[in-house]
Amino acid sequence: DAKTTQPTSMDCAEGRAANLPCNHSTISGNEYVYWYRQIHSQGPQYIIHGLKNNETNEMASLIITEDRKSSTLILPHATLRDTAVYYCIVRVASMDSSYKLIFGSGTRLLVRP
Amino acid sequence: GAVVSQHPSRVICKSGTSVKIECRSLDFQATTMFWYRQFPKQSLMLMATSNEGSKATYEQGVEKDKFLINHASLTLSTLTVTSAHPEDSSFYICSARSGTQIRADTQYFGPGTRLTVL
Numbered sequence: 001d002a003k004t005t006q007p008t009s010m011d012c013a014e015g016r017a018a019n020l021p022c023n024h025s026t027i028s029g030n031e032y033v034y035w036y037r038q039i040h041s042q043g044p045q046y047i048i049h050g051l052k053n054n055e056t057n058e059m060a061s062l063i064i065t066e067d068r069k070s071s072t073l074i075l076p077h078a079t080l081r082d083t084a085v086y087y088c089i090v091r092v093a094s095m096d097s098s099y100k101l102i103f104g105s106g107t108r109l110l111v112r113p
Numbered sequence: 114g115a116v117v118s119q120h121p122s123r124v125i126c127k128s129g130t131s132v133k134i135e136c137r138s139l140d141f142q143a144t145t146m147f148w149y150r151q152f153p154k155q156s157l158m159l160m161a162t163s164n165e166g167s168k169a170t171y172e173q174g175v176e177k178d179k180f181l182i183n184h185a186s187l188t189l190s191t192l193t194v195t196s197a198h199p200e201d202s203s204f205y206i207c208s209a210r211s212g213t214q215i216r217a218d219t220q221y222f223g224p225g226t227r228l229t230v231l
Contacts, residue, residue: 032218036222041204041225042224042225043119043206043222043224043225044206044208044222046219046220046221046222049218049219087156100162101147101159101208103149103156103157103158103159104156105156106156
């Protein structure tokens with residue numbers, strides 16, 4: 001029961017910015033948005049996460065709308081190695097007050113030479 | 114980021130045998146570890162959550178007697194697939210979350226273990 005909606009696939013040219021959208025219209029006030037990516041036959045790699053403010057790190061930027069119902073992951077200069085499945089995940093609280101990450105189907109990003 | 118390892122990376126076994134997969138957090142203490150399964154061309158499916166020193170919590174539809182999880186220390190969790198059958202063939206991935214305040218928000222994933230049951 002993923003709580004996010006992402007396009008099935010996208011592509012972009014190498015060197016250009018890749019903007020990956022995600023809808024999470026039912027997100028609640030204390031739920032974080034996480035982004036992971038999975039390169040074929042590997043474990044997911046953490047990219048970035050945020051609550052309400054925009055975030056930036058060495059890999060990417062995360063832009064969250066003011067109403068928090070959607071977000072965009074930005075890879076500023078995509079390379080061929082960024083070809084992967086990108087997962088946008090809303091952190092779900094567990095019964096024991098911890099949390100778990102439930103993966104949806106993600107966006108398959110293809111970076112073209 | 115933090116490092117999580119899994120062993121073995123690949124395993125092939127005969128139907129009816131049991132297989133143990135290890136998951137280790139190498140540079141942090143993991144109070145909580147998670148086990149996922151991924152079938153070809155599908156997304157990751159959460160199987161269970163384990164907290165160090167306590168019983169694992171299984172997701173709906175996951176047989177706890179078939180998938181035994183042990184989280185005996187802050188750096189090691191094991192998943193044992195008992196009496197494996199061909200339909201258990203899958204990519205098994207663990208993840209770990211730190212108990213410290215600084216890293217507690219983030220889950221780090223292992224490289225996965227590909228299980229093939231003949």
